[in-house]
Amino acid sequence: MLAEIGYGIIVVAFIVALYSVGAAIYGERTKSPAVVESARRAMLLLWPLISLAAGTLIYLLITNHFEVSFVYEVTSREMPTYLKITAWWGGQAGSLVFWSWLMSAFASLVTLRKWERDREFLPWVIVVTALTTAFFLGLVVFYENPFARYWQTAGGQIVTSMFAPAATATVYFPSDGNGLNPLLRHPGMIIHPPMLYLGFVSFVIPYAFAIAALITGRTDDRWIRITRRWTLIAWLFLSFGLVLGSRWAYDVLGWGGFWGWDPVEIAALMPWLTGTAFLHSVMIQEKRGLLKQWNMILIILTYSLVIFGTFLTRTGVLSSVHAFAQSSIGPVFFVFIGFTFITSIALLIYRWPDLRGETEMKSLLSREALFLLNNLLFMSVLVICFWGVVFPIISQIFTGQTVTVGPPFYDRATAPLFAALMFLMGIAPLSTWKRSTVGTIGRVLWKSALAALVITVILFFTYTHNIIALVGFYLIALVLLVTLYEFWRAAWARSKATKENVVAALWNLFGRDRRRYGGYVIHISMMLMAIGILGINAFQIQTQGTLALNNSLTLGNYSIKYESIAQFTAADNRQVTRAVVNVYDKNGNYLGQLYPRIDYYPDAQQNMTIPGERPTLQDDLYVLLVDWQPASANGATFKIFVNPLVNWLWIGSLIFFVGIIIAAWPDRDPEYASARSRARHAEQPSAAD
Amino acid sequence: MNRNLRIALYVLALGIVLAGLWAVTVHAQNPTPTDDEVNRIAHQLYCPVCENTPLDVCPTEACRQWRDLIRQQLSEGWTEAQIKQYFVQQYGVRVLSEPPASGLNWLVYVLPPLIILAGAFLLFRAMRGWIKPPADSSAVGSGEEAPKDEYVERLEEELKKRK
Numbered sequence: 001m002l003a004e005i006g007y008g009i010i011v012v013a014f015i016v017a018l019y020s021v022g023a024a025i026y027g028e029r030t031k032s033p034a035v036v037e038s039a040r041r042a043m044l045l046l047w048p049l050i051s052l053a054a055g056t057l058i059y060l061l062i063t064n065h066f067e068v069s070f071v072y073e074v075t076s077r078e079m080p081t082y083l084k085i086t087a088w089w090g091g092q093a094g095s096l097v098f099w100s101w102l103m104s105a106f107a108s109l110v111t112l113r114k115w116e117r118d119r120e121f122l123p124w125v126i127v128v129t130a131l132t133t134a135f136f137l138g139l140v141v142f143y144e145n146p147f148a149r150y151w152q153t154a155g156g157q158i159v160t161s162m163f164a165p166a167a168t169a170t171v172y173f174p175s176d177g178n179g180l181n182p183l184l185r186h187p188g189m190i191i192h193p194p195m196l197y198l199g200f201v202s203f204v205i206p207y208a209f210a211i212a213a214l215i216t217g218r219t220d221d222r223w224i225r226i227t228r229r230w231t232l233i234a235w236l237f238l239s240f241g242l243v244l245g246s247r248w249a250y251d252v253l254g255w256g257g258f259w260g261w262d263p264v265e266i267a268a269l270m271p272w273l274t275g276t277a278f279l280h281s282v283m284i285q286e287k288r289g290l291l292k293q294w295n296m297i298l299i300i301l302t303y304s305l306v307i308f309g310t311f312l313t314r315t316g317v318l319s320s321v322h323a324f325a326q327s328s329i330g331p332v333f334f335v336f337i338g339f340t341f342i343t344s345i346a347l348l349i350y351r352w353p354d355l356r357g358e359t360e361m362k363s364l365l366s367r368e369a370l371f372l373l374n375n376l377l378f379m380s381v382l383v384i385c386f387w388g389v390v391f392p393i394i395s396q397i398f399t400g401q402t403v404t405v406g407p408p409f410y411d412r413a414t415a416p417l418f419a420a421l422m423f424l425m426g427i428a429p430l431s432t433w434k435r436s437t438v439g440t441i442g443r444v445l446w447k448s449a450l451a452a453l454v455i456t457v458i459l460f461f462t463y464t465h466n467i468i469a470l471v472g473f474y475l476i477a478l479v480l481l482v483t484l485y486e487f488w489r490a491a492w493a494r495s496k497a498t499k500e501n502v503v504a505a506l507w508n509l510f511g512r513d514r515r516r517y518g519g520y521v522i523h524i525s526m527m528l529m530a531i532g533i534l535g536i537n538a539f540q541i542q543t544q545g546t547l548a549l550n551n552s553l554t555l556g557n558y559s560i561k562y563e564s565i566a567q568f569t570a571a572d573n574r575q576v577t578r579a580v581v582n583v584y585d586k587n588g589n590y591l592g593q594l595y596p597r598i599d600y601y602p603d604a605q606q607n608m609t610i611p612g613e614r615p616t617l618q619d620d621l622y623v624l625l626v627d628w629q630p631a632s633a634n635g636a637t638f639k640i641f642v643n644p645l646v647n648w649l650w651i652g653s654l655i656f657f658v659g660i661i662i663a664a665w666p667d668r669d670p671e672y673a674s675a676r677s678r679a680r681h682a683e684q685p686s687a688a689d
Numbered sequence: 690m691n692r693n694l695r696i697a698l699y700v701l702a703l704g705i706v707l708a709g710l711w712a713v714t715v716h717a718q719n720p721t722p723t724d725d726e727v728n729r730i731a732h733q734l735y736c737p738v739c740e741n742t743p744l745d746v747c748p749t750e751a752c753r754q755w756r757d758l759i760r761q762q763l764s765e766g767w768t769e770a771q772i773k774q775y776f777v778q779q780y781g782v783r784v785l786s787e788p789p790a791s792g793l794n795w796l797v798y799v800l801p802p803l804i805i806l807a808g809a810f811l812l813f814r815a816m817r818g819w820i821k822p823p824a825d826s827s828a829v830g831s832g833e834e835a836p837k838d839e840y841v842e843r844l845e846e847e848l849k850k851r852k
Contacts, residue, residue, distance in 0.1 A: 253746075254746065254748075255743070255745075255746040260741070262741050263741065290819075357819070364816060369816060372812060372816065373812075376808055376809060376812050379808060380801075380805040380808065383801050383804050383805060383808075384801045387797070387800055387801050388797070391788075391796065391797050394793075394796075395788070395793060395794070398793060399792070399793055401781065401782060401783075402781060402782075402783040403782055403783055403785075403788040403794065403797075404735050404741065404782075404783050404784070404785060404786060404787070404788070405787065405788065405797060406735065406741070406743075406786035406787060407786065408786050408787050409786075409787050409797065413801060542725075542728075543724075543725055544723075544724035544725055544728055545723070545724060545725075546724070607748050609748065627748060627753075637724070639724075
């Protein structure tokens with residue numbers, strides 16, 4: 001009964017979403033505010049409806065309703081309740097409901113804003129957000145229904161269907177479920193998908209406003225100003241999702257790294273790249289009235305890549321074109337992406353002449369020119385990523401040959417582009433809008449450039465002779481020094497002008513121009529992350545060996561000694577094989593104990609290799625108990641990695657979020673504030689009366 | 690043939706046989722390759738049955754057997770290139786971490802740089818078209834004529850306005 005209720009609510013939500021789209025278009029065409037308001041209310045109804053359906057699904061998950069095929073596939077009796085709840089987005093059908101739920105939440109939030117000044121955008125924002133929600137709900141209604149149940153026919157066959165496939169069929173109740181994929185039981189993986197999805201759906205909002213601007217012909221920068229914070233929030237969530245995914249890969253996948261250029265990773269990275277380019281590029285439109293056409297292209301691309309990323313990961317197309325062809329949702333996704341992309345581009349072409357820049361660029365070294373160059377580099381990385389992901393599919397279609405485009409391709413192709421981006425990050429903050437020359441930039445750059453060179457020379461004599469790594473360190477030092485110098489210069493100037501002390505001046509600077517200084521904090525964090533990425537890529541060392549008890553394995557400055565091993569069953573029914581190893585430095589000093597382990601999940605019949613880690617600022621000792629040989633007291637195989645500097649990546653990512661929060665912190669809307677102030681003044685005399 | 694010569698020939702023949710046996714034994718006793726040697730090659734190969742998983746870290750039973758095969762091939766004196774070639778012949782080019790540069794695969798390597806260069810060219814051309822010399826050319830004409838510390842001046846100006 002509950003399954004029918006859940007499915008019924010989803011069907012109603014789908015119809016309401018379609019009504020919202022239709023009413024918004026009709027209301028706008030007939031200039032009927034009442035009909036548009038009806039569309040808005042329908043939009044607002046979506047979130048409660050989908051919440052109700054989601055609540056039903058969660059109840060089914062928690063209460064072991066294994067007759068529901070989705071519940072059977074992603075849960076089992078042993079799983080703790082919190083994992084049963086997170087299993088909601090652990091399987092395809094549930095994750096589509098989750099997507100729709102988040103989308104409707106964001107769409108509701110945006111329709112609740114004050115629309116007085118932008119009334120003409122409202123119907124079209126409703127159309128885009130409701131249509132996107134309707135698409136995902138449609139997938140749930142027609143293709144991937146999480147409420148479908150198992151039925152046993154008279155012939156004894158088990159059939160999955162929402163309703164009884166025959167009058168004689170009865171609901172089939174399996175005694176236990178398959179359980180969630182063990183890879184998805186890690187805390188990082190529990191939070192990672194929601195973060196990515198939040199990033200994905202919040203990018204739909206700026207896209208919706210962009211389309212509204214194109215349709216209405218209101219081609220000033222209003223749509224960008226309205227959506228600036230939405231874009232930053234989208235970027236925050238997407239970045240958070242990417243970092244969590246990297247941390248999860250590092251802790252759970254057991255290959256000693258955090259990024260493997262896997263197509264699924266790249267699917268999430270691509271909208272991040274265009275989103276980052278967009279964040280920089282909109283500043284040029286706000287400040288200089290330039291690049292209106294380009295900003296439209298970027299946000300259309302970002303939206304398309306959001307849907308494309310979901311398409312890549314949800315349709316099986318990455319594993320094989322045959323899987324895609326067999327996938328029920330693959331072709332539908334394909335059509336939706338094609339429809340939205342072609343419609344968006346058609347609208348853009350229609351409005352192209354109205355989107356010309358209001359002014360001219362004055363210098364190739366102005367900040368706007370450097371931001372454009374930054375955009376070119378981000379788009380270049382995107383081209384490489386897109387082509388690397390798509391080429392295996394093209395190869396399979398045209399030659400029938402399956403190929404792998406792996407890390408060596410991406411590393412080689414993107415490294416120079418990332419280096420160029422870092423260099424731009426170093427000089428762009430020193431340039432000014434409209435005009436900058438080699439002289440003006442050089443005068444403020446040379447001190448940082450020289451100091452960075454000194455640091456690099458010191459590193460050459462004390463740390464490494466690897467030329468590529470030294471170039472990387474030079475660029476990192478340059479960006480860090482330039483950014484810190486910028487903080488110092490601004491704080492000093494403010495302190496001189498206002499007689500504040502430098503610390504107070506620095507603090508007040510953040511309040512004065514949060515976007516600029518939040519952006520600088522993000523630049524600093526990016527460089528700390530770059531230290532970690534460079535460290536693990538350039539200096540990682542590894543070894544593997546089978547040890548008898550009390551034997552040692554040495555790598556770099558570390559040595560591990562195999563102390564003992566234990567096998568036990570954990571409370572959640574995992575069968576754990578846990579080794580104890582002592583860690584010593586190269587002088588034989590005891591540093592601590594690590595517990596690498598292998599978890600076997602009987603319900604999923606899958607092993608997980610969980611490393612023992614000893615993180616320091618200098619490096620991370622990462623020990624795996626690998627299953628090359630059966631582990632026992634007689635001998636066990638260990639793989640050790642020393643990952644230099646990698647922990648700066650995680651430190652940098654924490655600072656990164658601080659930077660985004662500073663940049664996205666709401667300013668008081670000046671027009672709203674002045675309106676309030678006027679209202680207050682107007683009220684005062686009447687109060688006096 | 691006198692007896693001494695015959696004995697000498699027997700000894701020589703025995704010596705040759707023993708030397709040959711010794712050589713064969715030495716060849717067969719190639720030291721067992723270490724896990725690191727196996728991993729170095731396995732890392733460059735992708736699991737033929739899993740998705741995007743290098744062979745050195747793949748936990749499946751099939752991959753464990755393939756790693757054993759690499760170890761055996763190394764102990765038999767196969768070179769890295771021969772082992773990779775063997776896997777390509779057996780399972781196709783998907784086991785390589787990059788497609789070999791032949792046929793349609795050339796597109797993997799050629800297309801992105803072409804697109805990027807075209808993008809750079811278009812951008813450069815567009816920027817040249819956009820850039821108009823400022824009316825007051827002396828302001829940008831040379832670094833010498835630019836303000837001494839433009840940023841600080843601008844900041845101070847803004848602060849004064851705010852006071």
